[in-house]
Amino acid sequence: MKLSSVISARFDTPDSQSIETYRKDGGYETYLQVLKGEKGSPDDIVAAIKASGLRGRGGAGFSTGMKWSFVPKNVDKPKYLCVNGDESEPGTFKDRQILEFDPHALIEGVGITCWTIGAERGYIYLRCEFKKGIATVQKAIDEAYAAGLFGEDVQGSGRTIHVSLTVGAGAYICGEETSLLNSIEGVRPYPRNKPPFPAVEGLFGCPTIINNVETITNIPHIVKRGAEWYAGLGCKDDPGSRLWCVSGHVKRPGVYEAETGFRLQELIDEHCGGMRGGKKLKCVIPGGSSSKVLLPDEVAQVTMDTPGIRKFGSSLGSAGIIVLDEDTCMVDAVLNLMKFYAHESCGQCTPCREGTPWVVQVLQRIRDGKGRLVDLELLDDIAKNMEGRTVCALADGACWPLTSILKKFRHEFVAKIPGAEKGAREVATA
Amino acid sequence: MITLTIDGRQVEVAPGTTILEAARDQLGIEIPHYCYHRDIGIDGNCRICLVEVNGNSAKLAISCKQPCGDKMDVQTASPAVVAARKGVMEFLLINHPLDCTICDQAGECPLQEYSYEYGSGDSRFVERKRNKPKHVEFSDKVMFDGERCILCTRCTRFFETVRECRPIGVENMGGKSTITLGPNGPIADPYQMNIVDICPVGALTSRDFRFKQRVWFMDFADTVCAGCARGCNITAGAYQGKLLRFVPRRNPEVNKSWMCDDGRLSYKDHNLGDARLRGAKIAGEPASIDDALAKLAELVGDGQGVAVLASTKDTCEELLALKTWAASAGVTTLWHGAATWSGDDFLRCEDATPNTAGAKALGYEPVPAQAPALRGLVVAGDVDVPPALLAGLDFLVLQRATETELSAGAVVLLPGRTPLEKKGTWVNVDGLAQDVRPAVEPGPGVPEDWTLWRDLLGESWPSVKSLTLRVRAELGGADGRLVASES
DSSP: OOOOOSTTTTTTSTTTTSHHHHHHTTTTHHHHHHHTTTTOOHHHHHHHHHHHTOBOSSSSOOBHHHHHHTSOSSOSSOOEEEEEEOOOSTTOOSHHHHHHHOHHHHHHHHHHHHHHHTOSEEEEEEOTTOHHHHHHHHHHHHHHHHTTOSBTTGGGSSOOBEEEEEEOOSOGGGGSHHHHHHHHHTSOOOOOOSSSOTTTSOGGGSOEEEEEHHHHHHHHHHHHHOHHHHHTSSOTTSOSEEEEEEEESBSSOEEEEEETTOBHHHIIIIISOSBGGGOOEEEEEOSSTTSOOBOHHHHHHOBSSHHHHHTTTOOOTTOEEEEEETTOOHHHHHHHHHHHHHHHOOSOSHHHHHHHHHHHHHHHHHHTTOOOHHHHHHHHHHHHHHTTOSSSSHHHHHHHHHHHHHHHTHHHHHHTSTTGGGTOSSOSOO | OEEEEETTEEEEEOTTOBHHHHHHHHHOOOOOOSSOBTTTBOOOOSOTTEEEETTOOSSOEETTTOBOOTTOEEESSOHHHHHHHHHHHHHHHHTSOOOGGGOTTTTSOHHHHHHHHHSOSSOOOOSOOOOOOOSEESSSSEEEOTTTOOOOOHHHHIIIIIIOOOSEEEESOGGGOEEEEOTTOSOOOTTTTHHHHHOSSTTEEETTTTTSOOGGGSEEEEEEOOSSTTOOEEEEEEETTEEEEEEEOOBTTTTBTOOOHHHHHGGGGGOOGGGBOOSEEETTEEEOHHHHHHHHHHHHTTOTTEEEEEOTTSOHHHHHHHHHHHHHTTOOEEEEOOOBOOOOSSSOOSBOSSOHHHHHHTTOEEOOSSOOOOSEEEEESSOOOOHHHHTTOSEEEEEESBOOTTGGGOSEEEEOOOGGGOOEEEEOTTSOEEEEOOSSOOOTTOOOHHHHHHHHHTOOOOSHHHHHHHHHHHHOTGGGOBOOOOO
16 A cells, blocks of 8 residues: 655655745645635635545544535624644544644644634644644744734735634543533533534534644645545545554554555555564554454455445544554453543533443453453443433443444453353352 | 424424423423423433434433424333433442432432432442542531532532522542532522522532431421512421421522522521410410400500501411401501511512512501601511600500510510411512411410401401402402412
8 A cells, every 4th residue: 555645745844844844835825825715715615625525534524514514604703713633532643743743734724714614713722731732833823923824804805814722731521522612711621512513603602613633734735736636535435645543563653644445454564564573463443442443354354434444333533543462451451441531531421420430440340350241241231321322422432442342352351250151140249 | 383292292382492391391291300400501411301302212312402393203201211211320329329318308309219210229330439528518508418419510500590600610520520619618609508409419408407307207388488578489398396497499480499598597587486475465464365355455445546567477368357457446557567688689678578568558558757646556466666656655565476575565465476377478579479378387375367356356257268368359450460389
């Protein structure tokens, strides 16, 4: 398979973060053309983004152009763009590369998107742990303002477009789009019930579009080179060039850019150098920790695009590919994941608040050799009672890896249960 | 209008109506809920009100928030809904201490009620329960137990939406979330005890009432607070003739679901104990009520130079009987008393008596600044007598529940009932006539107040009801409308 270079094209350019090198590489030209109306009306650009087939890169994979078209036209309220840079899905570290190495590409995307959806301000929301990214983006924003690219009546276009940086306090839940809105508003970041959807009633009660960092970074490329070009990249039904984060037991973990539709096995073998220490592959969590696990024979067949991975019951999510080798204890692995979700549950909804810590308690007991066979049914049941019963998808994200690992690696759990080989259903109660 | 079916029954609702409201108001189906409260609003966190919409059993909708849609098909008890509720009940109970035996909420606890109705009856939880802060003093009035709390946030939202302040909030996240005091210390809001009522579990308890009595041993009466002219609807709770608490009773036209803390704690004023006057006295000596009434009639004579001063805590029925007797006895001066406390812009009225509007409607007037010289004064009910009225009196008659420093100077003393022992009508500050019902009995030697004036008249009215009908007829019109409060 071939790697590609759209988003990451400038990552290796010396001083790639400065506005001088960015402009030298043709940066902000598209934005200036958009401001002059040379790229068509806002409706034209929304149509182009729709036609490009771009899907959100944050995890849910919703059509970006479609999302933009939900913004009501004739409302007497300001509109906002929020860029979700709270990147906190375990196994995901792609947005960080953009923030640290090509911040102006993101900011140009913010400008074009604001102009298109009629937003007067774009908020870039970053998690507080991104110390370097925060500094880099802030410097880039300052440079963009100094160059007259943002502000009132920007470049004589008659439009007011601002861009500003907001930093969270470090919670996974703030990456949930409505929590993010609450966080920017300065209230407790509980996810909001939908409807109303943010496109209608979002930040400060105004129409708001929330897009992932990588999604927005794609926008200048699509507007510049056309929807047809983008739609021709990779898989026809889920086109584009994406950043893939590979972590775990491979020789060369890292961020790789490739067009969709490649075979996962080839990425691992050709570009990541295969398994570390010559070990055998045990499984792959393909789309950030909230996606369902794939076994080696599935990894060998699956292509990395939405329809391709759906065939195996999983999802591309945030493109965080976590590779686990044969030495991995799946009880430990899932316990580690579940501890994350229990820790990061915001506590708003009963099922998630109570369910995620309960799962951890049961798994800990199994790991410590005090499990019972009924606990496996219990875990499935707890997951069933959480999934789809909460305001946001955090509980769903906890349930999917849990149930899929329980199903595909049941033998590893059973092996930890004393007396299980005798078929005793109730043994070694805590 | 929107037409939809709920459990197979077709209903028509206005746009914007939620499924929970439509089921409750149109069909009388109660969908269980914890976080939703009709006077605080919707939050959607407890997840027990889930219903199935259009057969989508994978993603159930929260009925408290989901607006009714046209042609929607709602199931409130499908297998998926039943399973989901059971799951939520299990989640709510796994870390709950289940200490009902020592919990003041027991007996009036939706966690108990829904657990019986929707829970599974046993527990699959074999882990260690989570510990959280307990017996946290939120103020001198309210105690908090974090382990019993189900994080429905009704309490924090009460302050935010009803009182527009934030003395408490949620601290920490996930399973460690708990309600906590804000940086400004104990809650100071004068309506704070309402959070005890709206708390669906025993997490918030009244420091005044906790550990006093099991609710299932108590007697309850739906009546009206006597603390001020608002006339907040209450349920008075008593044990063996002693009042133990007031809690507000919902009436959207008067007090919604709320009442002030001073009104709530005013039940104490009505537990008289030994101070109670039983039977009558003439010149300080015990006498029969009949003798005392005969003496009163003799003293009043043709009524010249005699005035009546009535309490505005008396019911309209009492005031009507008194007025009728006064007219027959030739007494033409009818005054009403007054008492004030600090009012506010929410519920509290400056007028600290419940029936001033009723007294005025029945023709009683305030005591004039320049009162005429009097031969005699008949004081009915609990009222402060302006000292100027006492100068140069030939006789003073007092009819009240307790003796006061004026008793020594009274020729005739007659017994009286407290507002919580009365049955009749009060008219509140907005002219709304409300039913007052007795919560406790006064015991021997304290007849109903209105019977004294009836006996003086020589009438044979059999019960207060006949007077109530006359009151309604007399008050009439908008001022006389009687709105039955919701229980």
